[in-house]
Amino acid sequence: MTAEELLALDAEHVWHPYAPMPGRVSPLLVTEASGVRLRLSDGRELIDGMSSWWSAIHGYRHPALDAALTEQAGRMSHVMFGGLTHEPAIRLARTLVDITPDGLHHVFLCDSGSVSVEVAIKMCLQYWQSLGHKAKRRLLTWRGGYHGDTFHPMSVCDPEGGMHSLWRGVLPEQLFLPAPPPGFEATIDESYVEQIHATVERHADELAAVIVEPVVQGAGGMRFHHPGYLRALREATEAHGVLLVFDEIATGFGRTGRLFAAEHAGVTPDVLCLGKALTGGYLTMAATLCTQDVARGISKGELPVLAHGPTFMGNPLASAVANASVGLLRDGGWQTDVRRIESALRSGLECAVDVPGVVDVRVLGAIGVVQLDHEVDMAAATRAVTERGVWLRPFRDMLYCMPPYLADNTDIAAITDAMVAAAVVA
Ligand SMILES: *Cc1c(COP(=O)(O)O)cnc(C)c1O
Numbered sequence: 001m002t003a004e005e006l007l008a009l010d011a012e013h014v015w016h017p018y019a020p021m022p023g024r025v026s027p028l029l030v031t032e033a034s035g036v037r038l039r040l041s042d043g044r045e046l047i048d049g050m051s052s053w054w055s056a057i058h059g060y061r062h063p064a065l066d067a068a069l070t071e072q073a074g075r076m077s078h079v080m081f082g083g084l085t086h087e088p089a090i091r092l093a094r095t096l097v098d099i100t101p102d103g104l105h106h107v108f109l110c111d112s113g114s115v116s117v118e119v120a121i122k123m124c125l126q127y128w129q130s131l132g133h134k135a136k137r138r139l140l141t142w143r144g145g146y147h148g149d150t151f152h153p154m155s156v157c158d159p160e161g162g163m164h165s166l167w168r169g170v171l172p173e174q175l176f177l178p179a180p181p182p183g184f185e186a187t188i189d190e191s192y193v194e195q196i197h198a199t200v201e202r203h204a205d206e207l208a209a210v211i212v213e214p215v216v217q218g219a220g221g222m223r224f225h226h227p228g229y230l231r232a233l234r235e236a237t238e239a240h241g242v243l244l245v246f247d248e249i250a251t252g253f254g255r256t257g258r259l260f261a262a263e264h265a266g267v268t269p270d271v272l273c274l275g276k277a278l279t280g281g282y283l284t285m286a287a288t289l290c291t292q293d294v295a296r297g298i299s300k301g302e303l304p305v306l307a308h309g310p311t312f313m314g315n316p317l318a319s320a321v322a323n324a325s326v327g328l329l330r331d332g333g334w335q336t337d338v339r340r341i342e343s344a345l346r347s348g349l350e351c352a353v354d355v356p357g358v359v360d361v362r363v364l365g366a367i368g369v370v371q372l373d374h375e376v377d378m379a380a381a382t383r384a385v386t387e388r389g390v391w392l393r394p395f396r397d398m399l400y401c402m403p404p405y406l407a408d409n410t411d412i413a414a415i416t417d418a419m420v421a422a423a424v425v426a
Contacts (some may be wrong), residue, residue: 003029003041025379028386033060036407038391046391049401049415053393054218054250056281058328059404065280068324072317081109081313088319095326096287100260101268104289108306109314113249113275114148116286117211119308120271121152124209124243127294130301136208138172140199140242144179145212146219147247156211158220161396175203180225184215184364193232200236209243209271210236215261215364218250222369222400224362227265234267243294249275249286253326254334255402257342257365270294280325285318337405341366344409345401348416355423368416370399370423381426390418399423 001009007026015021029041036059038046051057058065072088079086093107108123110116121139128136139156146161147153154162155171158179164171177199181189200210214230217223230246237244246269251261255277258264262272271294275286298306312318328334345368352361352370360371376394385392392401392415399419403412 006041028391035059035061036404036411044386044389046386046389047403047407047411047414049385049390049392049403049418051277051402051404052281053276054255054402055276055279057253057255057277057334057405058280058325059406060281062280062328064328065282065321065324068320069282069317072320075316077317078312078315080311082309086314086316086319088316088323089314092287092319092322092326095323096274096289099326099330100272100274100289101262103268103291104272105292106290106295108288108290108308109319110286110288110308111310111312112148112284113273113286114150114153115310116249116273116275116288117147117153117156117247118150119288119306120211120245120247120273120290121209122308123271123288123290123294123298123306124245126301126303126306127243127297128208130298130304135206136242138174138203138206138208140175140177140203140207140210141212142177142180144217144220144223145247146217147211147213148249161220175199175207179217179221179223180229182223182225184224184226186226188226188228192229196229196232197236197239200233200240200242204240204242207240207242209245211245211247213261214246214248214251214267215256215264216251216367219395221396222362222367222371222398224364227261227267230262230265230267234265234269237270243270245269245271245273247273249273253277254329254338254405255365255367257335257338259329278325279318279322280328282321282325283315283318285315285322334405338366340409341403341405341407341412344412345416348413349419352420352423355420358423366402366405368401368419370419372397372399372423372426376422377426381422384422384425385418388414388418388421390415392418392422394422394426399426 030038032039038048141156144158147156155174252274270291272289279285345363349361357372359373362369381394399422401415
């Protein structure tokens, strides 16, 4: 089929993320991807500044990931996980326990980030049910978060960003703190810390868990906060008998400069969600980890099992490619790359502060953000960046990038130039 025919069929039949139907803007048709580059049907190549929504940290067609996938496909692509098990999933679970903060001991492998958040919430609710605390079924979070698109995760997304008004009566009503004070390096706001303690204490009888994205709030607004607030959450939840869940689906696997963002705070949550970069962006898979205490609590209940079991749980292909992707991180070379990208983003985006309409420029690890005082003109921004050989997907008032770790300084310069150019026209 020609590109025109394909795009006509796409417009006719295919939903795209957060899109109306029929769609208003034609997507770009990608035919191949390699390293940091996407190749389009018209022959153009674009540097991917998005890592396919944070996931392709090693870039495309990485020889080690391709080999792991091919090798596994030669053995078996899938078997059910009920009553059966296999080496790729066992090795992956053990590796995740080894590399995540100390104390997380059990691993539930699931299909996507949203499902891993569902599982995390189910673990917490079932834990308190099992221990006889039937009233502990609500969640507390802070505003500005994003935890996925299925219903329970939506209930802890930012109420405005997640359009909670549309879902009144459908979504469970959770408790919200104000968004954490901005700035990774800002001084701690003691009144916010007090508010954390007071809120957890006041609602302890009805709270099953606090759930947050540590250090970086991603799709909820690309905001960074001081790791000290995570320590405050840990202390408050521990003091008042509430579980703590960290959603590291976006921040995990090195993106913020530490392998997991929880390390910035030196805190272990009771439950941890991983996804996105878990398979290096090759296949959909996520993981929910928990402590022995959480697992034992659940297993004491009248229903002594975790009541969840997706069809494609522990998929061998995804497990094999995840093992290879995590394997690439284990020599620690990513740290040098992320540090290099961080300084290249800082110098490349410095001049954006002088662009009229830009209200903030911030960088942390391999994340660069240019925030405007108005909604981004998507068409103008997309034109500006693609003309410069770069792919970015802005949202709301935000131009941002999260390049693959193998992006070199020339690639990063192209990305930052494109972001500055987009800020001017968008
Ligand atoms: C992307 C994301 C999710 C949802 O993951 P999906 O795989 O898209 O379902 C949940 N939480 C965070 C922090 C995310 O960035």
